[in-house]
Amino acid sequence: MDMNEAARSDWWESLPAGIRDEIDGYVLKGSLLMAVKIITDIGRVPHGIGVGTAQLIANDRCRHYGDRVAREPESPLDLESLVCRAAGCAGRIVAIEAIWDGDTVHDWFVRLLAITADPAEEVPMATVYWSAAQRYVSEQGDPDPRHPVAVAAERAGRALAEHLSVPFHFAAPDTPDDEAPRWRP
Template structure:
């Protein structure tokens, strides 16, 4: 569905439904907004999840900075070390893994890999905006994704601080199926 058709569909919705969807958007709940759009649009208009996400994305663009966002993860060494110290289990590695969604595009999660018990604990999520704040807006990361550059820099610093290995299987190309850390 093209932008013009999405706009026409949106404008044809009852005000109460538009308010409900916008409420989810303003709370930063893409899933909630998408669920309502599919619920009211699938049967009468054939609007599936993909198109519903595009419609919700249009609303995110409409509201811009008014959308509530989750706070950005700190990437300074002191904060990362504090998070790692709170892990259940002994930290045996720091790993960077790609993830992505329709709101944030690609981003990188920094994880503490633990033993005794075996597991992983989230340390930070590095979105493009987090990376630009950490690296400085003027740093040119091309051709790499700025989130990868920031995650690698912060992750390596944390791993060195903890005297454990750092693992990032795909630092140059977003790949959420790249091989994971194996001890």
């Protein structure tokens, strides 16, 4: 069932205050998947509300609260911050790798990892989301037609790898692919 904004607002106002408070609680702490789940659970049978409409309702609530909605802090992408984070790795860094990931909240994003030996681990350096990527790429001033997340991750990851004198690996810099081949020594 598709609902326009007015119908979604009317449906929202028809809910008991306790349910509205619960959903808004999840929205305010940035747990949109839980808000969508509750909306779907209570709206599917009596009102035909599916996941798509539930996402629109949760988004309406996000717009209602604006800046009051908790957001994940963005990872710094500047070289100084990445070097500081890399210095905290327990093992010897042998490569910096960029890998695609995605979810229903952020769409596609890239995780920058330090690959270490002794112990062998993948240590998160940064998670590059769309908003941070757009800012980072615009600050660099060099246009690139590729996905801004890939451009930002590649530039920041390559700079860190060069600083550490280790290889940089990004198997799919042109197209989101969370199954691209991983770095191998």
